[in-house]
Structures are given as structure tokens and as C-alpha cells.
Amino acid sequence: MKLGSVCRIHALLLRYLYVLRSSWPRIIEISYWPTMQLIIWGFVSLHFGAAQPEITASGILISVVLVWDSLFRSHVSYTLSFLEEMWSRNLGNLFVAPLRPWELMLALATISLIRTLIGMIPAALLAIPFFGVSVFDMGLPLLVFFFNLVFTGWAISQVVTGILLRYGLGAESLTWVIPFMIAPVSCIYYPLSTLPAWLQKIANLVPTSYVFEGMRALVLHGEWRADLLQKAFMLNCIYFVLGMCVFLIAFRSARTHGLLLQAGE
Amino acid sequence: MSAVLKTESLVKDFGSTRAVDNLNLSLNAGTTTALLGGNGAGKTTTLSMLLGLLIPTSGKIDIFDHNFVEDRYPALKRMNFSSPYVDLPQRLTVRENLTVYGKLYGLKDVQSAVMEMVETFRLSEFIDRRIRRLSAGQKTRVSLAKALINTPDLLLLDEPTASLDPETVSWIRTFLKKYQQDRGATILLASHDMKEVEQLCENVLLLRKGKLVEEGTPPDLLKKYGRKTLEEVFLDISRGGIP
Numbered sequence: 368m369k370l371g372s373v374c375r376i377h378a379l380l381l382r383y384l385y386v387l388r389s390s391w392p393r394i395i396e397i398s399y400w401p402t403m404q405l406i407i408w409g410f411v412s413l414h415f416g417a418a419q420p421e422i423t424a425s426g427i428l429i430s431v432v433l434v435w436d437s438l439f440r441s442h443v444s445y446t447l448s449f450l451e452e453m454w455s456r457n458l459g460n461l462f463v464a465p466l467r468p469w470e471l472m473l474a475l476a477t478i479s480l481i482r483t484l485i486g487m488i489p490a491a492l493l494a495i496p497f498f499g500v501s502v503f504d505m506g507l508p509l510l511v512f513f514f515n516l517v518f519t520g521w522a523i524s525q526v527v528t529g530i531l532l533r534y535g536l537g538a539e540s541l542t543w544v545i546p547f548m549i550a551p552v553s554c555i556y557y558p559l560s561t562l563p564a565w566l567q568k569i570a571n572l573v574p575t576s577y578v579f580e581g582m583r584a585l586v587l588h589g590e591w592r593a594d595l596l597q598k599a600f601m602l603n604c605i606y607f608v609l610g611m612c613v614f615l616i617a618f619r620s621a622r623t624h625g626l627l628l629q630a631g632e
Numbered sequence: 633m634s635a636v637l638k639t640e641s642l643v644k645d646f647g648s649t650r651a652v653d654n655l656n657l658s659l660n661a662g663t664t665t666a667l668l669g670g671n672g673a674g675k676t677t678t679l680s681m682l683l684g685l686l687i688p689t690s691g692k693i694d695i696f697d698h699n700f701v702e703d704r705y706p707a708l709k710r711m712n713f714s715s716p717y718v719d720l721p722q723r724l725t726v727r728e729n730l731t732v733y734g735k736l737y738g739l740k741d742v743q744s745a746v747m748e749m750v751e752t753f754r755l756s757e758f759i760d761r762r763i764r765r766l767s768a769g770q771k772t773r774v775s776l777a778k779a780l781i782n783t784p785d786l787l788l789l790d791e792p793t794a795s796l797d798p799e800t801v802s803w804i805r806t807f808l809k810k811y812q813q814d815r816g817a818t819i820l821l822a823s824h825d826m827k828e829v830e831q832l833c834e835n836v837l838l839l840r841k842g843k844l845v846e847e848g849t850p851p852d853l854l855k856k857y858g859r860k861t862l863e864e865v866f867l868d869i870s871r872g873g874i875p
Contacts (some may be wrong), residue, residue, distance in 0.1 A: 371738050378735030382721065385728045389762070451721070459718040460778070463683045464736040465708040619687070625646070625677065627685045628718060 375466050379474035383448050387482070396481050397444075408432040409498040415497070426500030426523050427586050431579060432493065434503055437487050437513050438575065439546050441520030445475045446484035446542045449528045453536060453547070459628045468618045469587075472611065475528075476521050483517060488620045508585055511596050514532035515578050518603040523609030529617030532626065554579050574602035633695075636786055636818045637682065642691035644677050644842075652678040653842040656787065659786075660748045660837075664830040669839035673820040679788055679840070682820070688730055695786065702788040707786075714779035715790035716772060722764035722852045725741070726755050726774050729763060730781060737782035747778040752807075769800040776804065780811065787811075787819045793828060805831055826863040836862070836868050845869055861870050 387393055408565040411430040430503055449471075452458050460473070494500045502509055527545055530538050552566060553575035577599035584590040621627050635658045642655040652674045658694050680686035680789060684704035692706050693700040695707040720729045726740055728824045729747055734742035750756050752804065753773045758766060763774065771793070792808070793801040809832060812819055823829055830850055831837060838846040846853065846869055 374738050375736050378732050381728075381735065382724065382732045385719070385724050385732070390721045429751070442858075455721040455723070456719040457721050459685060459715070460733075461714045461736070462685060463708065463711070465705045465735065465738075466736060467705070502633060622685065622687045627682055627688045628680055 371465070372467070372470050375384040375464075375470050376474045376477070379471065380464075380477055383451070383474070384481075386448075386451055394485075397440075398488040398489045401433070401440065401486045403494060404432055404436055405490045405494055406497075409494065409500075412498065412500075422552050424587055425565060426498065426502075427583065428493075429448040429494055429498055429500040430502050430505070431555050433487065433491055433580075433584060434509075434516060435550075435553070435575075436490070437483055438481040438516035438520045439478050440486045440531055442484075442521065442524045442546050443542065444526050445479035445521060445524035446531075448475050448478050448482075448541070449531065450536075450539065451523075453531065460625055468615060469611075472614060474592055475524070479521065479524070480517060483520075488515075505582075505585060508581075508591060508596075512578050514572060515596065515599045515603055518600075519549075519574050520606060522603065522606040522610040523549075525607070529610075529614040530619065533613070533617040533623045535626070535629075549573050551625045552576060558583060572602070574599040574606065577602070603621065634661055636696060637820070638692075638694045639696045640692040640694075642678075642681065642693065643689045644674075644681060644686065645689045646871060650674075651842050652681070652688075653703045653845055655839075655845075657837055657844060661814070663816055663835060664808075664815040664833045665835040665837060666833040667822045667837050667839065668745060668829065669822075670868060671742045672764055672841075673839040674842040675839060676790065677842075679713075679790055679822055683711070683788060684708060691774065697741050706807060709782070709789065710774075710784060711786045712737075712779040712782055713785040713788045713790075714772075714775045714792055716768075716775070716792075717790065718775075720763050720771075720778060723762055725760050725762050726750070726766075726777075729774065730777060732777045734781050736767070739782065748780055752780075769796050772796055772800070772804070773838055776807075783815060785815075785817055787817055789819065790822045791824065792821065793823075793825060797868060801828075808832060821872070826866060830862050838866070840869060 376467055393455055436523040437469050452461060494502065521544055552562070552570040552573050554562070554570060559567055559570055559576055559580055567568050581592045581595040584592045637659040639655055641655050642652055643650065649791060667675050667678065674803065677686065681688050684700065696710060698707045700707055715718060724732070727746060730746040731742055732761065733852060734745050739745050750759050753776060755773060763771060766774065766812065776792065783837050805828060808819065811840040813819060821833060834849060836848060836850055836853060837844060848856070851866050853862065857868055859865045
């Protein structure tokens with residue numbers, strides 16, 4: 368990577384960190400939702416655990432909730448940072464500077480990672496004293512699960528930001544809707560075998576289903592399924608490249624139709 | 633004198649509407665040129681293409697001897713832009729905005745450049761104030777400071793003094809004149825203010841329905857149309873030619 372690109376990515380990171388620093392509700396919000404999820408699912412887990420201990424064995428329910436949230440947080444953090452540019456009608460200024468679209472994407476991914484870690488770490492730490500579950504007990508595999516889901520989150524964000532760029536703020540609600548489209552086939556709370564055969568075929572095309580199958584194998588049976596994580600990673604690479612293509616096509620389309628100056632109006 | 637910016641047969645269509653029609657223009661180094669035209673004449677579309685925000689349907693743009701349509705980045709480093717219709721991030725302070733843009737343009741000593749802009753544009757009083765808390769005049773000064781942070785050789789301005797008080801307008805015009813003379817910069821200015829054009833510009837380009845219908849120096853145009861002010865010349869051309 369050239370020094371000029373590093374400078375421009377650094378400039379954008381500063382811009383997003385300044386926004387974060389300027390608003391205490393935003394900082395609180397980053398940790399608020401993962402913590403709320405933890406509290407609600409923690410009590411659900413306690414309730415089910417009393418009746419059917421196998422459902423919540425080894426804190427699996429709390430662990431999957433926390434790890435799934437890392438996908439949602441990474442996606443929302445990426446997309447909201449992009450929306451900041453649209454809300455402030457700043458895309459015109461950004462792209463008359465020598466900023467490449469991929470530099471913007473890399474900056475958004477980096478700030479998304481920072482915001483996701485700020486949001487997830489307090490919730491994961493709170494789970495230890497409150498519910499006796501430590502996701503950190505998974506060790507290094509936790510990082511593999513986490514980064515795979517963050518990667519999926521970015522791929523989704525690239526598609527959503529591409530749509531936002533092309534169709535404007537009218538498509539803003541997609542930010543919240545699209546990640547949940549893959550939730551049923553991600554097999555977060557139930558094993559893949561629960562799904563009907565035809566839906567399993569679709570689930571096999573979704574990287575998150577491999578992550579959660581792998582996680583269940585590790586937490587419930589102490590088995591490290593590298594094959595599942597490899598498949599998840601391969602699929603993530605494919606979707607990431609596809610997501611990039613969607614964004615770049617949308618960027619070119621926005622330049623063809625003169626949408627960069629109007630974005631946010 | 634060499635041309636800093638040159639377009640050849642530049643066309644932009646939006647569906648069946650031709651917004652810019654076969655535009656050939658050339659800006660010489662160290663000159664200030666006005667781009668005039670009524671609403672819908674194609675000024676903003678032209679500026680957008682010259683900034684790389686809009687892809688032309690056909691035609692050629694050369695800026696600093698680079699094929700701008702093929703590769704705009706080498707030229708963009710030496711250009712900048714200001715418009716009251718494009719905002720800076722409202723939640724960021726003046727200092728933060730200028731720092732971000734200084735870094736985006738790859739300046740080596742960003743802090744010195746920021747302080748120079750703050751001094752030049754008299755921003756020190758509100759340097760740590762958020763943009764959204766500034767008056768329209770203050771915002772325009774910050775926007776111009778952003779546009780000059782990289783000391784551009786080519787500056788594109790869209791109505792730089794729109795809706796400002798007379799004192800600020802006069803100050804900005806004097807500043808732009810001085811900047812152009814001191815740095816030998818080339819300025820392209822889209823404006824509706826004929827007084828501004830007379831005061832700042834050596835050349836005038838007049839657009840109507842996307843076409844370049846007239847060009848020349850202000851004295852030449854006044855002579856040609858037999859008018860006393862550029863405003864009268866502008867009205868003649870907007871209404872369809874010499875009365």
C-alpha cells in the first residue's frame with residue numbers, strides 16, 4: 368500500500384473517531400445493545416437451563432448470542448459511518464479529494480472493527496460475573512469465529528452501502544433489515560440438522576452456518592472443526608469480493624447519474 | 633500561455649436530456665474565468681465533470697496534461713473545490729475538519745497548514761466550535777479554507793459568495809484576487825453575481841441549454857453587445873442572443 372493511501376485512510380479514521388468523540392450517546396450506544404442482548408439472553412438461558420440443561424450446556428446460548436452480535440455490530444458500525452457522510456452531505460467533498468473508493472471501504476472496515484470491539488468486549492466481560500460464562504474460554508478459536516463473522520458483516524455492508532449510494536437515504540432501513548435475512552439459515556440457536564433439507568442446502572452457502580456449527584462442536588464437544596472454518600472463510604472471501612464489486616459498480620453508477628453531489632438530499 | 637484545463641466535445645446526457653452539449657473550453661494558467669448561465673444551463677453539471685464527480689457521456693477532459701476521464705487522481709491532488717451546496721461534517725469542529733482534509737490531501741505538515749488557514753480566514757475565534765454552530769458567513773469561510781488547504785493550482789468555485797453579507801462578500805473577493813495573483817492559480821467560478829464576475833474574472837464563458845454560446849473578456853462582451861453592464865449582456869444572451 369502506498370504512503371498516500373495510508374494517509375488518506377488515516378484521515379478518514381480520524382474523521383470517524385472525531386464523530387465518536389463528539390457524542391457521548393454514540394459511545395454509550397455502541398456498548399448498550401450488546402449488553403442488553405447479553406442480559407436478556409442471559410436470563411433466558413438461566414430459565415431454559417433450569418428445565419432442560421442440554422439447551423444451555425457450557426453457556427452455549429450466551430456464547431452464540433455474543434458472537435452473532437459481532438456480525439451485526441460490525442455491519443451496523445460500517446454502514447452508520449458511511450451514513451454519516453450522507454447525512455452530512457460530505458461525499459462531494461470527499462471524492463473531489465484524491466480519495467479512492469477502496470480507501471474509503473478500508474477506513475470504514477477499520478472503524479467498524481474498532482467500534483465492534485468497543486461494543487463487544489464489555490458485554491463479554493460482564494457475562495463472566497453475571498452468568499458464569501466466559502467466551503474467552505474458547506481461546507484462539509474465538510478469534511477465528513469473531514473475525515469470520517466480522518468479515519461477513521463487512522461483505523453485507525458493502526452491498527448495503529452500494530445500494531445507499533445508488534438509491535439514496537430512502538434505502539436507509541436496509542441497514543437494519545438485511546443482516547437478519549441470513550439469520551434463519553445461520554443456525555445461531557439451533558443445529559443445521561434442525562432445518563428442512565432444502566433449507567440446509569441454502570444454509571451451506573452461508574458462511575455463518577459453518578461458524579456456528581463449528582462453535583457448537585467446540586463448546587459442547589470440545590472438538591475443533593477446522594474444515595468448517597475453512598469453508599466459512601472461503602465463502603467469506605467470495606462474498607467479500609462480490610460485495611466490493613457491488614459497491615464499486617454502485618459508485619460508478621452514482622458518478623454516471625450525478626448522485627455524489629446530491630447524496631443526503 | 634499554457635492551458636491548465638481543456639475540454640473537447642464534452643457531452644453529458646441524463647436519459648433523453650442533454651445537459652452539456654459539445655462543450656469545448658480552455659482555461660489558461662493563472663487566469664480567473666467565470667462560468668455563467670441561467671438555472672439549468674449546465675454549470676453544475678460541467679463543474680461536476682471537471683471535478684470527477686460525474687462521468688461524461690462522451691468527450692475529453694485534460695487537466696494538467698492528464699487525461700482526467702481515464703485517471704483523475706494525479707490532477708485531483710492539485711485541485712480543490714468549494715460550494716455552499718456541499719457541507720462539511722457538521723459534528724466536527726473547524727480544526728478537526730481542516731485536519732482531516734489536510735491529511736486527505738497528503739500534506740506533510742498538517743498542523744501548520746491548518747493554522748495558516750485559520751489565520752488567513754480569521755477563524756481563530758471559533759476554531760474549536762462545531763460547524764453546525766457557525767453562521768452562514770463563517771461556514772463559507774471554513775469551506776474556502778478547506779478548498780485552499782492544499783494550495784491548489786486549480787480552484788473550482790460554485791457561487792462562493794451566495795447569501796453572504798456585503799462585508800464578507802467583499803473580503804472573500806479581495807482574498808480570491810490576491811490568492812490568484814500570489815500563487816498564479818487558475819480559478820473557474822460559477823456565479824450568478826455579475827458584479828463579482830466583473831471584479832474577479834478576466835474571461836467569461838456563457839452557457840445556455842448546455843452549450844457554450846459566448847466567451848470573451850468582460851470589456852469585449854460589453855462592446856460586442858453594446859451594453860454597460862455584464863448583467864445586461866447576461867440577460868440578452870439568456871433571452872436568446874443580441875436584441
